[in-house]
Amino acid sequence: ETGVTQTPRHLVMGMTNKKSLKCEQHLGHNAMYWYKQSAKKPLELMFVYNFKEQTENNSVPSRFSPECPNSSHLFLHLHTLQPEDSALYLCASSRAAGGTYNEQFFGPGTRLTVL
């Protein structure tokens, strides 16, 4: 395993529900990322956090709300989602910005289905 865990692994929710995805890394990293992986589309970067500060929001709809309370945990709060939001949501972590190589380590993902 990569040292990045995600819960739940599978989630089915209705469009009016509110749920949260959780990511935790045990690697001592300071940067964390959310990606969306849809079938037959490239992985899309959603958010980047460096030292708990959001440094990238890739024009993500406000129905997705990230939270990074500390460098080890990252959440993605979901509300009033649409069926097209069904996808695999991947979390990743890396050492924070520097001048050296910082490999991103990925979690197993949460398979989200919106009914």
Place this chain on the structure above:
Amino acid sequence: AQTVTQSQPEMSVQEAETVTLSCTYDTSESDYYLFWYKQPPSRQMILVIRQEAYKQQNATENRFSVNFQKAAKSFSLKISDSQLGDAAMYFCAYSRDFGNEKLTFGTGTRLTIIP
């Protein structure tokens, strides 16, 4: 904007044979980084190999090697002596900087190993 193209949605290879996965990219940068990631079924995405654009020498990691053609903006992955465990989705990715910049992914190539 940077784009990454993988023109082979699916590939198959006989066990113990060699297979090459194609990737092209578009960028106006002179310094950047290229990666191949492997995503086995229901498993976490892991980094297979990386290439720094300023290095002329092609990267090699055991049975995995790349053919990096900077002028042609081509970055193919060669897998030698294919094994059953190599079956996975393979994603080509580009980054303007190591890890602390966003990764731009291709759509992936599904590799099947035929026993």
